[in-house]
Amino acid sequence: MKRHKVSIIGAGAVGAIVAQNLAQRDAADIVLLDVAEGIPQGKALDLLHASPIYKFHGVIEGTNDYTSTVDSNIVVITAGMPRKPGMSRKDLLSTNVNITRNVVHEAMKYSPEAVIMVVANPVDVLTHIAYKKSGLPRNRVIGLSGTLDSIRLQSFIAQAVGVSAEDVMAMVIGAHGKDNMLPLMRLANVCGIPVKELLDEETLEKIEKRTREAGAEVVSLLKTRSAFYGPGAIVAEMIEAILKDRNKVFPAAVFLTGEYGIQDCTLAVPVILGKNGIKKILEINLTEEEKASLHAAAQAVKEMLASIEL
Ligand SMILES: NC(=O)C1=CN([C@@H]2O[C@H](COP(=O)(O)OP(=O)(O)OC[C@H]3O[C@@H](n4cnc5c(N)ncnc54)[C@H](O)[C@@H]3O)[C@@H](O)[C@H]2O)C=CC1
Numbered sequence: 001m002k003r004h005k006v007s008i009i010g011a012g013a014v015g016a017i018v019a020q021n022l023a024q025r026d027a028a029d030i031v032l033l034d035v036a037e038g039i040p041q042g043k044a045l046d047l048l049h050a051s052p053i054y055k056f057h058g059v060i061e062g063t064n065d066y067t068s069t070v071d072s073n074i075v076v077i078t079a080g081m082p083r084k085p086g087m088s089r090k091d092l093l094s095t096n097v098n099i100t101r102n103v104v105h106e107a108m109k110y111s112p113e114a115v116i117m118v119v120a121n122p123v124d125v126l127t128h129i130a131y132k133k134s135g136l137p138r139n140r141v142i143g144l145s146g147t148l149d150s151i152r153l154q155s156f157i158a159q160a161v162g163v164s165a166e167d168v169m170a171m172v173i174g175a176h177g178k179d180n181m182l183p184l185m186r187l188a189n190v191c192g193i194p195v196k197e198l199l200d201e202e203t204l205e206k207i208e209k210r211t212r213e214a215g216a217e218v219v220s221l222l223k224t225r226s227a228f229y230g231p232g233a234i235v236a237e238m239i240e241a242i243l244k245d246r247n248k249v250f251p252a253a254v255f256l257t258g259e260y261g262i263q264d265c266t267l268a269v270p271v272i273l274g275k276n277g278i279k280k281i282l283e284i285n286l287t288e289e290e291k292a293s294l295h296a297a298a299q300a301v302k303e304m305l306a307s308i309e310l
């Protein structure tokens, strides 16, 4: 059977961890591409050496040349500047918009049918740009928004209750940013048991706050850069859901055309991921307060979009 191929554009911290997670799952052949000479080649070679341990049976290539990415099933965009303490994700906008435009243009030349997964920040805006620039149908352009926030929320709940994180279901939708994400605490549960039956209000509020600030908490500890283990793990999980047609539910950034009453904007809502990317957008019932938060998130994304040329 022909193996799948995933190209990761941006062989920095997140790109390398995505590659490592894919190799450990033997999920696909991997191309690591970067503008920096030697970095993708060196990381690909180092990762190749782990093949006997990871039981990886495919090809790993490091390159500076897009021809190597030809016929990729998935193109992951991890190219872009990460933030440092004191910066917001929005501060990355002008630099990363140009990088995303260029990456999409190059990648589409060689893999016009790929699914694009955008990771670089501000991710909701860059996913919107990748959608517009690529000309792909919206189900093939997916942003890592909400998903990382969700696994952070799940981990914090698991710690507080004292259960396996695998048993926690919790979702964050909206935009990927402290003030514009919407942790759906009302629906969070441990094997079907509502978290409100397991944790008191004050603990839940602390968990919600920590989830909103989790990215910044990592940045403040690392000092020179942002998170990479959590992002790398969840990107690989989403990729595997697509390649193996798993029909798994994730929140992910997608261009909305009226769902949740939102038009012409990209932000995270629950979707089913499988063959060809997003198979379905799930429209769940939200409370009036949640709807207002989601619309405020859309407004914030639209304001960022208005500040750049599309
Ligand atoms: N959506 C999310 O939840 C998350 C998003 N991020 C974002 O992902 C991006 C990458 O983060 P890191 O890997 O930590 O950064 P990094 O600085 O370690 O790596 C970025 C890489 O992109 C490369 N690059 C820059 N311009 C390029 C271009 N035009 N073509 C190809 N490669 C190019 C750089 O040479 C560098 O190796 C950042 O924007 C960060 O904010 C990071 C974590 C989570």
Ligand SMILES: O=C([O-])CC(=O)C(=O)O
Pocket: 082, 083, 089, 121, 148, 176, 214, 215, 216, 218, 219, 226, 227
């Ligand atoms: O915090 C950042 O800048 C990187 C990111 O999006 C995250 O870790 O959530």
